[in-house]
Amino acid sequence: MVQLDFMFPFAQTKGSTAALPALSPLALSCSLTGASVALAGTMPFVNDSLQEKYSRQMLFAGIGPEGQQQLLASHAAIVGCGAIGAAAANLLVRAGVGYLRIIDRDFVEPSNLQRQTLFDESDALNVLPKAVAAERKLRSINSSVAIEGVVADLTPHNAESLLDGVELLLDGTDNFETRFLINDVAVKSGRPWIYAAAVASYGLTMAMRPGATACLACLLESGTATQGLEETCDTIGVIGPIVNLISSVQVAEALKFLSGQPEALLGRLFSCDIWTGRMQSIGVARHPECRACSRRDFTYLSGQVQPRITMCGRDSVQIHERARALDLGALHTRLKPLADDVRQNGFLLRFRIAPYEMTVFADGRAILKGTKDPAVARSLYARYIGA
Ligand SMILES: [Zn+2]
Numbered sequence: 001m002v003q004l005d006f007m008f009p010f011a012q013t014k015g016s017t018a019a020l021p022a023l024s025p026l027a028l029s030c031s032l033t034g035a036s037v038a039l040a041g042t043m044p045f046v047n048d049s050l051q052e053k054y055s056r057q058m059l060f061a062g063i064g065p066e067g068q069q070q071l072l073a074s075h076a077a078i079v080g081c082g083a084i085g086a087a088a089a090n091l092l093v094r095a096g097v098g099y100l101r102i103i104d105r106d107f108v109e110p111s112n113l114q115r116q117t118l119f120d121e122s123d124a125l126n127v128l129p130k131a132v133a134a135e136r137k138l139r140s141i142n143s144s145v146a147i148e149g150v151v152a153d154l155t156p157h158n159a160e161s162l163l164d165g166v167e168l169l170l171d172g173t174d175n176f177e178t179r180f181l182i183n184d185v186a187v188k189s190g191r192p193w194i195y196a197a198a199v200a201s202y203g204l205t206m207a208m209r210p211g212a213t214a215c216l217a218c219l220l221e222s223g224t225a226t227q228g229l230e231e232t233c234d235t236i237g238v239i240g241p242i243v244n245l246i247s248s249v250q251v252a253e254a255l256k257f258l259s260g261q262p263e264a265l266l267g268r269l270f271s272c273d274i275w276t277g278r279m280q281s282i283g284v285a286r287h288p289e290c291r292a293c294s295r296r297d298f299t300y301l302s303g304q305v306q307p308r309i310t311m312c313g314r315d316s317v318q319i320h321e322r323a324r325a326l327d328l329g330a331l332h333t334r335l336k337p338l339a340d341d342v343r344q345n346g347f348l349l350r351f352r353i354a355p356y357e358m359t360v361f362a363d364g365r366a367i368l369k370g371t372k373d374p375a376v377a378r379s380l381y382a383r384y385i386g387a
Contacts, residue, residue, distance in 0.1 A: 085172020
């Protein structure tokens with residue numbers, strides 16, 4: 001290896017005196033050449049601060065100044081802001097996507113912090129909805145991106161409106177029911193979406209473009225692949241590195257599309273086990289009889305498979321109530337003498353009725369911890385929130 005005896009200029013932070021690792025002469029020459037060319041040019045679409053903010057990304061030949069311009073004008077949505085969604089949101093906002101909508105139904109808990117990189121201890125302490133905590137954090141990271149956090153559960157009734165007005169959808173969900181719903185919306189509207197999932201040390205991702213590639217129904221309903229990730233993070237755990245790797249591949253695909261380079265998309269199902277080091281990508285053919293992208297039968301979007309109560313992690317269920325606004329303050333007053341640890345912020349209310357803990361959102365949804373039994377959930381909801 002050739003040792004360099006000077007500082008590597010564009011990896012150096014202001015005031016840094018730390019010596020940087022040696023790089024090959026080839027890498028150095030490519031980088032410096034790119035720097036001199038791109039920085040010398042004029043880019044009227046961005047002001048000086050934006051030009052500086054995205055300078056390293058614009059130096060990258062795959063994006064360049066024109067790609068950055070397209071990225072700055074792009075609109076994307078992430079459904080689910082858990083580990084993958086949070087990591088993807090972080091990368092997209094730093095990269096300068098123009099607008100990002102983050103839809104999430106859940107709130108921050110201490111067990112999230114090991115891998116969900118947007119959140120911190122104060123978010124968990126304040127039981128902030130993830131969409132709210134993510135929006136706040138992301139605004140402080142890049143104030144030039146329009147960010148909209150939406151506290152909601154994606155359902156057949158709201159999916160099309162919640163996913164309206166963006167050209168790309170990203171999967172940050174933790175269940176196949178919601179993924180098939182996203183797939184239905186994407187295929188119906190002819191927009192691409194990027195599937196991503198991780199459990200334990202294993203993960204998968206694929207950019208799906210209606211009409212051009214297989215869709216999720218081609219992949220999972222036609223028998224060409226197994227469901228693969230039936231286990232969940234709540235049953236067999238997950239480590240942070242695989243989440244970050246998969247979301248990085250997912251966001252690389254997003255950047256290709258949003259910066260106007262769809263021909264660079266992998267078009268394959270990428271998978272990796274970061275513990276064993278096994279990594280592969282496989283081609284997935286469209287299924288000629290696919291329910292969604294061939295027959296245009298949008299079963300999930302038409303609501304035929306949406307139960308009112310669903311499993312939601314280990315030992316908890318979600319109650320999808322009819323959309324109705326709850327007065328959380330009034331509920332707080334009513335529950336105070338009946339329940340333990342009644343706590344409320346502007347977005348949700350939580351209380352304990354041992355051995356259960358219920359979190360109720362302003363839209364009428366609730367998550368009940370301590371049972372897998374839908375009948376118990378229905379009964380407790382009716383008793384404490386109202387039938
Ligand atoms: Zn299909």
